[in-house]
Amino acid sequence: MRKLINAAVVVTAITGLLFAAPGAAFADGSGTVNTAGSPLTVRSGPGTGYTGWRTVADGAAVTILCQQTGTTVTGTYGTTNIWDMLSNGGYVSDAYVYTGSDGTVADSCNYVGAPPRANGRSTNGAIDWAFGRYRSTSYENLCLAFTAQAYGWGGSGWNTAEIGGDWMVSHGYLNTSGIPPRGALVWYHNSAGSGHVAISLGEGKVVGTSVSGGVGVAGYLDHGSYRGWSVAYYPAGW
Structure with a gap:
């Protein structure tokens, strides 16, 4: 005891x-x-x-x-x-x-639900892949590819995270309320117009690129203009 x-x-x-x-x-x-x-x-x-x-x-x-x-x-x-x-x-x-x-x-x-198209890795598998690259600078300006590869894809099928976030909005997948659950994709606007995306660890934390110049952990509101979160769905992933 x-x-x-x-x-x-x-x-x-x-x-x-x-x-x-x-x-x-x-x-x-x-x-x-x-x-x-x-x-x-x-x-x-x-x-x-x-x-x-x-x-x-x-x-x-x-x-x-x-x-x-x-x-x-x-x-x-x-x-x-x-x-x-x-x-x-x-x-x-x-x-x-x-x-x-x-x-x-x-x-x-709290975990995010399953996407309509299954990913190559589970939520915890994707997060483990991401942490295996902790502090790497190799994925700077490649946030969308980073999240897609974490989930087992070669690429996302979108050119930028802004386009991916727009797709989530237009198809009704973007949630703008509540703390992103573990495994969710967390979407942002940025000043460059290319957008940004990270993977939620849950409880207000994300893992992704561009944290002090590399892969790291941040609060989900620490990046620029927060858009919302979605299931980890890559409809055109390859």
Whole structure:
């Protein structure tokens, strides 16, 4: 039990069930990393098979934006399949995070629905591909190709992200309300007229090009003129 292990660590937590009753809601959770010394790997998705793109120090306080099930891990706080999405957009196993609860302390992570035409990669597979190119500068000015290749296509079939965003608008796929769910394409205007697009990590985060000059994580409103989000649909992808 977490309250018996490392009981001296005190953090604020909101307890609840993994699948809350209708109408029930969590706020963001909080926790403290406890690995007994080693940095904890932050991964692109909820499992040990996903790309490890950074670490968080033992003893660090973390904000948990949402939680979901994934690979079962045995750690400081026993065995669990719960994974915590952190405020940097990555996931860590809850087995190494003291939250004051053996259950969940944040909302379940929200995923976008399936597009009309299946992609070559799943949502988490696409995000993992993107994180495998973290800080790469090779995709600058190629944001649309970056998202299409992340989802398993050779190319999007559109010349620019502005054209792709216009297509989503004209075909009724662009959503302008709500935080983009995990896996959604997030569309923007820009001053060049070519537009911009990134992939949503959920909880207000995106991964894409042109973040400090390379592939990185940003808030979904950090880029220029936000247009909205859509399912990851490439009708002319090749």
